[in-house]
Amino acid sequence: MQVTNFLRHHFRHFNAAALIDAADGYNKHLADGGKMMITLAGAMSTAEMGIQLAELIRQDKVQIISCTGANLEEDIFNLVAHDFYERVPNYRDLTAADEQALLARHMNRVTDTCIPEEEAMRRLEHSVLKFWEKADSAGESYFPHEFFYQILLSGELEQYYQIDPKNSWMLAAAEKNLPIICPGWEDSTLGNIYAGHVMTGDIKNVHTMRTGIQYMMYLADWYTAQATDDSTVGFFQIGGGIAGDFPICVVPMLHQDLGRTSVPLWGYFCQISDSTTSYGSYSGAVPNEKITWGKLGEKTPKFIIESDATIVAPLVFAIVLGQ
DSSP: OHHHHHHHHHOOSHHHHHHHHHHHHHHHHHHTTOEEEEEEOTTTTTTTTHHHHHHHHHTTOOSEEEEOHHHHHHHHHHHHHGGGOEEOTTGGGOOHHHHHHHHHTTEEEETTEEEEIIIIIIHHHHHHHHHHHHHHHHTOOBOHHHHHHHHHHHTTTGGGOOSOGGGOHHHHHHHHTOOEEOTTTTSSHHHHHHHHHHHTTSSSOGGGBOOHHHHHHHHHHHHHHHOBTTBOEEEEEESOSHHHHHHHTHHHIIIIISOOTTSOOOSEEEEEOOOOGGGTOSTTOOGGGGGGGTSSOTTSOEEEEOSOHHHHHHHHHHHHTTO
């Protein structure tokens, strides 16, 4: 409890106090029998948030995840190629020529971290293509995360592991068969690679990979089955963008388009964001705006922490995990 005790003593006002309130609200929601969705935007997997997220999964403190295609794959890139990553702490000082030199070495930069193309992306492509082609030949189709689960559970990548497997949130999710929503998966490295293999004819049916519309249908059925008046689903949003915008819309869709009006609203909401509301940014919208869209209710516990998610989320999770 060292981290939690430190936070409770020092985090008393402003965003610091909002962090404590949000973490306490998260714990209360679970203690009252609720379930939790966590959404991952940005490059949270490259930020190695999997160290705590994997433990949240193992302790059943998250029941479903929504993430970008980048976060889905980058956790596995880190799992199999961590030793080949390079950190660039002076990234703000890089010139265009410096960036070109990184490209020449096939080092793809994400802020201060370079992902090695050959050891991470191509290594995973070599494995995943076999699973894509097998499903394609059998006339089967799967979601992006389901293909990753198949690969991880097969043990094929174990020879390449370069971090402690307990720190991979995707591996923890695969072992639990945790539901994952990955809207816009096409906007990812492996999404681009998949498109290329369809265009070259290696994969005959583009729908071997299930689509975002099917993800929404899957989420709608999951939410209908899981959300009850006695066990509502909470929404913990890290960053903005499609990872959060897509799944939160399932509630108004259920109510307004399917007539499932007995399904409860989201039972808890927290967003960590540094987006500015005045720009018209949906990602920066204060929680009350979501009341007008039929996503949250007047009495839904709502929290917003306007800060850097790579700093804030691990601290919230520390409290939730009792660290």
